[in-house]
Amino acid sequence: MTTIKDIAKLANVSIATVSRALNGKSNTNEDTRRRIIKIAADQDYHPSAVARSLVKKESRTFGYILSGLKKGVKHTIIQDSLIGIYEFARSVQYEILMFVVDSDLQHDKNYLEFAREHSLAGVIIQGLRSDDAYYKGILDSSIPCVLIDLPADSIRVGSVSIDNFSASREIVGYLVGKGHRNIAFVSGLEEAVVSMTRLQGYRSVLAEYGIEYRADYVVQGNFSEDETQTAMLDFIPAHPEVSAVFCASDLMAIGTLRAAQILGVRVPEQLAVVGFDDILLSKYITPALSTIHQDFTEMGFEAAKMLFNIIKGQAIPHTKNIPYRFIIRNSS
Numbered sequence: 001m002t003t004i005k006d007i008a009k010l011a012n013v014s015i016a017t018v019s020r021a022l023n024g025k026s027n028t029n030e031d032t033r034r035r036i037i038k039i040a041a042d043q044d045y046h047p048s049a050v051a052r053s054l055v056k057k058e059s060r061t062f063g064y065i066l067s068g069l070k071k072g073v074k075h076t077i078i079q080d081s082l083i084g085i086y087e088f089a090r091s092v093q094y095e096i097l098m099f100v101v102d103s104d105l106q107h108d109k110n111y112l113e114f115a116r117e118h119s120l121a122g123v124i125i126q127g128l129r130s131d132d133a134y135y136k137g138i139l140d141s142s143i144p145c146v147l148i149d150l151p152a153d154s155i156r157v158g159s160v161s162i163d164n165f166s167a168s169r170e171i172v173g174y175l176v177g178k179g180h181r182n183i184a185f186v187s188g189l190e191e192a193v194v195s196m197t198r199l200q201g202y203r204s205v206l207a208e209y210g211i212e213y214r215a216d217y218v219v220q221g222n223f224s225e226d227e228t229q230t231a232m233l234d235f236i237p238a239h240p241e242v243s244a245v246f247c248a249s250d251l252m253a254i255g256t257l258r259a260a261q262i263l264g265v266r267v268p269e270q271l272a273v274v275g276f277d278d279i280l281l282s283k284y285i286t287p288a289l290s291t292i293h294q295d296f297t298e299m300g301f302e303a304a305k306m307l308f309n310i311i312k313g314q315a316i317p318h319t320k321n322i323p324y325r326f327i328i329r330n331s332s
Contacts, residue, residue, distance in 0.1 A: 081300035124145070124307055160306060162321055187218055199248070223251060232245075245274070247275050253276075268332050278327060
């Protein structure tokens, strides 16, 4: 691949002269500029975004770091978030580099090293857990960063999410209003802040209505459809008094619906089920799933916008809650 150094050698000029010529700077001799442009065209030279950023001392690349990507997961959250990030990045003429990491890679190379190695202006991160190595290194980092669905608020770090606590309270308040008193909660990972916040919302409404919180009504689903189905196949027969289940994600709600179907439990007549996220499948399964709708495209757009403003040193709030909607369908 032809580099700017190769062009300089062929034109018998300095790299700085080639850079000025290719970037249209006026302090370059016109004959020299034309000769350099012709050589670059003949050599099929195309400067990379990283190369341009190094010359200008300014990166115009956002990093989108994703953790926890799994095969077979039935949702479009990542795609929707990326669409929003791309829409804003395009509007300010930034590019996006997407990286997928796991816990092992995070321990091999810290967040700051990762961002600098790829000459990133700033980073948007989604899917991290509170015990991930990157999360621990982000808050003190000099690289601007915005987290999706993880709390943060510092000079260089922001956060975009929804009000998970209020959304959970709305779900449980609705179920109590429908006459349910024995309400189970299917939790995601203990290291996932959103799952623990939704559990807090669940518990706060129970306390408000004088309903006893029972630890045995909390089922560990780990954000997995299959794991939830297995757990609920044991839980539902052991707790026939439970008349409603609030799941901290739609995938876990789908696992609950599958378990109920296997056991011959009618939804919603015998068991009301509510999810969280409003993934694409939610409206098409039978019965259609009641859930909290999160606009991940808007979340991605606002995360990129916040990151851009942090990079530019704008005095803006570093936390933003995106509006949500509680959608009631046939499952409850």
